[in-house]
Amino acid sequence: MIDEFLDGSLSDVEEAVRKAAAAEIVPRWRQLAAHEIIEKTGPHDLVTIADRAAEEHLTQSLTALLPGSVVVGEEAVHADPRVYEALRGDAPVWIVDPVDGTRQFVRGEAGFCTLVALAVRGEVLASWTFAAARDQMAVAVRGGGATLNGTAMRAGSPAPGAELRVAMSHPDYTTPEQKAALLGLRAEGVRARPCGSAGMEYLAVARGELDAVAFNWELAWDHAAGLLLVTEAGGAQTTLSGEPYRVTGGNTLPFTAARDAGTAARIRALLSAR
Numbered sequence: 644m645i646d647e648f649l650d651g652s653l654s655d656v657e658e659a660v661r662k663a664a665a666a667e668i669v670p671r672w673r674q675l676a677a678h679e680i681i682e683k684t685g686p687h688d689l690v691t692i693a694d695r696a697a698e699e700h701l702t703q704s705l706t707a708l709l710p711g712s713v714v715v716g717e718e719a720v721h722a723d724p725r726v727y728e729a730l731r732g733d734a735p736v737w738i739v740d741p742v743d744g745t746r747q748f749v750r751g752e753a754g755f756c757t758l759v760a761l762a763v764r765g766e767v768l769a770s771w772t773f774a775a776a777r778d779q780m781a782v783a784v785r786g787g788g789a790t791l792n793g794t795a796m797r798a799g800s801p802a803p804g805a806e807l808r809v810a811m812s813h814p815d816y817t818t819p820e821q822k823a824a825l826l827g828l829r830a831e832g833v834r835a836r837p838c839g840s841a842g843m844e845y846l847a848v849a850r851g852e853l854d855a856v857a858f859n860w861e862l863a864w865d866h867a868a869g870l871l872l873v874t875e876a877g878g879a880q881t882t883l884s885g886e887p888y889r890v891t892g893g894n895t896l897p898f899t900a901a902r903d904a905g906t907a908a909r910i911r912a913l914l915s916a917r
Contacts, residue, residue, distance in 0.1 A: 649768060656705070657771060660759055694742045702719070713732075715736050730762065737760070737761060738759070738890065742757065756843055767890060770871045770872055783875040797877050801854045801906060809856065809857060810853055812858050838856060855902065860896070879907040880898065881899060883895040883896060
């Protein structure tokens with residue numbers, strides 16, 4: 644059933660994502676009122692009316708496209724953490740981040756996107772990354788490659804001897820062990836900077852504009868779509884233990900995704916150095 648769905652419905656999912664963004668996100672970009680921005684757990688964890696409305700829109704449209712499927716969305720899990728357990732079940736799961744990069748969205752910047760991934764029993768089969776403000780739609784299918792606005796993408800490899808460009812989690816917002824690991828990226832030959840929207844950083848890796856990312860949190864809606872995108876563009880990913888990232892959780896953090904396997908191994912070695 645899933646293979647048939649992927650063969651015939653990729654464009655339908657893309658249309659659903661575009662419609663949700665057009666209806667609920669773009670009209671509110673740079674138009675938010677103060678009461679439409681809410682702190683969930685603190686000033687670094689924001690949600691807006693656009694996040695909530697877009698997730699509701701996508702929940703309805705995506706489950707209608709694939710009967711029997713369920714949605715694990717960032718806002719639904721915030722309301723009821725038990726929703727996350729669907730990732731370990733047998734039903735097809737849509738993993739949704741309606742506005743990835745909410746802080747950028749709130750500031751009126753273009754560096755935000757909508758992330759959707761389709762997973763079955765923990766395996767991510769397809770993903771959609773839509774940067775509405777830039778009209779960029781990246782689609783990845785497991786074993787089928789990655790495209791940006793219909794054109795094939797290849798991550799390529801960093802130039803030999805070039806300084807690595809890396810986007811990383813902020814080391815002060817994590818455990819002492821993970822902070823020490825992330826600080827390993829402040830090394831000679833690496834130009835590390837704080838990450839923005841995870842989805843936009845993954846897209847930059849898949850396009851060869853960024854050499855690697857390193858993250859210390861594992862929430863599936865932030866990473867499922869982008870990791871498949873990077874992998875299908877020819878990149879590689881690894882957790883600190885050397886195993887691939889799992890959407891079901893329990894990963895050894897931090898983890899990295901990079902333009903090629905050699906770069907991923909180098910980043911992992913730096914993360915392990917301390």
